[in-house]
Amino acid sequence: MQIVSASVLPLVLKAAVELGVLDIIEKSGAGTLTTDDHDNHVHMVYALAPVATYFLPNREGGSLAPLLELIQHKTMLNMWHHLKDAVLEGGLPFEKAFGMNAVEYVGKDAKFCEIFKGSTRDFNPLFMQRILEIYKGFDGLKFLVDVGGGDGSLLNLIISKYPAIIKAINYDLAPVIETFPPYPGIEHVVGGYIHAHSRSRSHFHEVDAPQLG
Numbered sequence: 001m002q003i004v005s006a007s008v009l010p011l012v013l014k015a016a017v018e019l020g021v022l023d024i025i026e027k028s029g030a031g032t033l034t035t036d037d038h039d040n041h042v043h044m045v046y047a048l049a050p051v052a053t054y055f056l057p058n059r060e061g062g063s064l065a066p067l068l069e070l071i072q073h074k075t076m077l078n079m080w081h082h083l084k085d086a087v088l089e090g091g092l093p094f095e096k097a098f099g100m101n102a103v104e105y106v107g108k109d110a111k112f113c114e115i116f117k118g119s120t121r122d123f124n125p126l127f128m129q130r131i132l133e134i135y136k137g138f139d140g141l142k143f144l145v146d147v148g149g150g151d152g153s154l155l156n157l158i159i160s161k162y163p164a165i166i167k168a169i170n171y172d173l174a175p176v177i178e179t180f181p182p183y184p185g186i187e188h189v190v191g192g193y194i195h196a197h198s199r200s201r202s203h204f205h206e207v208d209a210p211q212l213g
């Protein structure tokens with residue numbers, strides 16, 4: 001049964017985030033929000049479980065709420081209904097659903113573009129702070145290129161910790177780059193993977209989530 005209804009939990013959570021339910025409980029203070037059902041003699045006490053705090057929209061240190069909004073967005077869910085056809089016929093589920101790839105779609109739908117931008121900006125600090133504590137590979141670098149860096153927020157976190165990096169370039173596709181204002185010290189350049197690899201020796205990039213590729 002858990003598997004059968006697995007899509008329900010994130011969609012209910014999304015509604016709770018949108019309704020501000022988590023915010024209300026958090027602002028009330030742990031255990032102070034209560035309800036009484038006198039007929040059934042039930043006294044309910046509400047508090048956020050530790051995992052719920054990740055879904056507070058303006059959480060310091062990053063939030064999963066905007067990524068939840070993106071992954072559970074109607075546009076993204078529609079894509080999964082085309083997975084079977086993509087397996088049988090070839091091609092990508094997103095392109096089957098919308099007749100264009102996800103990057104083109106982001107460039108055409110301003111509202112969805114805002115949701116996409118917010119999702120990476122708030123998600124990245126959740127793991128990048130920890131990576132920067134552990135990973136020492138950026139030591140001694142002067143130039144850094146992020147390939148497929150989206151809004152450049154990861155590069156921004158890195159150069160904030162490594163001021164010795166004097167030039168940072170974020171390569172991404174035109175419809176994405178054009179929607180993001182640059183961070184200070186980061187140059188947005190329209191270009192694909194091959195372009196960036198041919199110009200830099202100090203680059204990093206992540207593998208696209210399959211649904212966004």
Ligand SMILES: C[S@@+](CC[C@H](N)C(=O)[O-])C[C@H]1O[C@@H](n2cnc3c(N)ncnc32)[C@H](O)[C@@H]1O
Pocket residue numbers: 103120121124147148149150151152153154171172173176191192193206208209212213
């Ligand atoms: C999942 S997003 C990650 C964005 C960013 N790395 C972050 O974590 O905030 C993947 C990014 O790769 C970009 N991308 C996809 N194909 C690309 C290509 N051929 N060349 C450059 N960027 C590409 C997309 O536009 C998108 O911004």
